[in-house]
Amino acid sequence: MTHLKSQSLTTQSALLTGLAGGATAQAMSLWGGDLARFLPPLPFLTLAAAFGGACAGVVLAKALGRSGWIGVMISALAWPVATLLGAVLAAIPFGLVDAATHVSATEMLFTAVESAAPLGLLAIGDGIANSPYVATIWVLSATCIHIILRRERSLST
Numbered sequence: 001m002t003h004l005k006s007q008s009l010t011t012q013s014a015l016l017t018g019l020a021g022g023a024t025a026q027a028m029s030l031w032g033g034d035l036a037r038f039l040p041p042l043p044f045l046t047l048a049a050a051f052g053g054a055c056a057g058v059v060l061a062k063a064l065g066r067s068g069w070i071g072v073m074i075s076a077l078a079w080p081v082a083t084l085l086g087a088v089l090a091a092i093p094f095g096l097v098d099a100a101t102h103v104s105a106t107e108m109l110f111t112a113v114e115s116a117a118p119l120g121l122l123a124i125g126d127g128i129a130n131s132p133y134v135a136t137i138w139v140l141s142a143t144c145i146h147i148i149l150r151r152e153r154s155l156s157t
Helices: 002-031 034-038 042-059 068-100 105-130 132-155
Strands: none
Touching (some): 002 034, 002 042, 002 105, 002 132, 042 068, 068 132, 105 132
């Protein structure tokens, strides 16, 4: 039974962080900083960010939504990590498109990560640092995810 609870929390974490990634990406595209003009078209950016966020939610599910002040601190430290991981993963598809034009198939993934990942990190950093709208959505997403997952953890015990 514990395994099923763990899977449920991981799934919920993935869904919630995917939604947060998509919402943050939309805010970045609409109200982002100086780098917003270089972002991919909104539908592609949103899908990629939702995918990256969901993957980050799976990886960091055990860190999000813990109870008590320690749990809040762990979530506060895990959320930027989830954001960075999600941004890197979201940038990979765009790097693959670029890499497909000038490298062999065996080098594509490495080249995509190497070229696109820093751009994903720059874009999210620029959006959060330069736009109060992006920063607000990012913080509200983290808070909501922590509260929802904390509630689910307390209900499942």
